[in-house]
Amino acid sequence: MPAISRDEVAHLARLSRLALSDAELDEFAGQLDAILGHVKAVTEVAANDVPATAHPAATANVWREDVIEPGLTVQQALSGAPDAEGDRFAVPQILGEEQ
Secondary structure (H helix, E strand, O other): OOOOOHHHHHHHHHHOOOOOOHHHHHHHHHHHHHHHHHHHHHHOOOOOOOOOOOOOOOOOOOOOOOOOOOOOOHHHHHOOOOOEEOOEEOOOOOOOOOO
């Protein structure tokens, strides 16, 4: 017996506001049934001795050392800007805000 019926696919399509033809309903019912079968097989795998993990590879602290490195000067940063005011980037006004 299939895990999902054609009527259930039609119901899901209505909820999703999808207009599906009869052929598409039949096709998707078969595809969704296969997907649900694979999910069921995965959930039945005996993995009681496998601890839950957030990542398949064991990882430790993977952060690099926080080292201060020189950055751009204000002049270097603003050198490629289309417009600048003082030591800041000048950008177009948005949302009708007053200056």
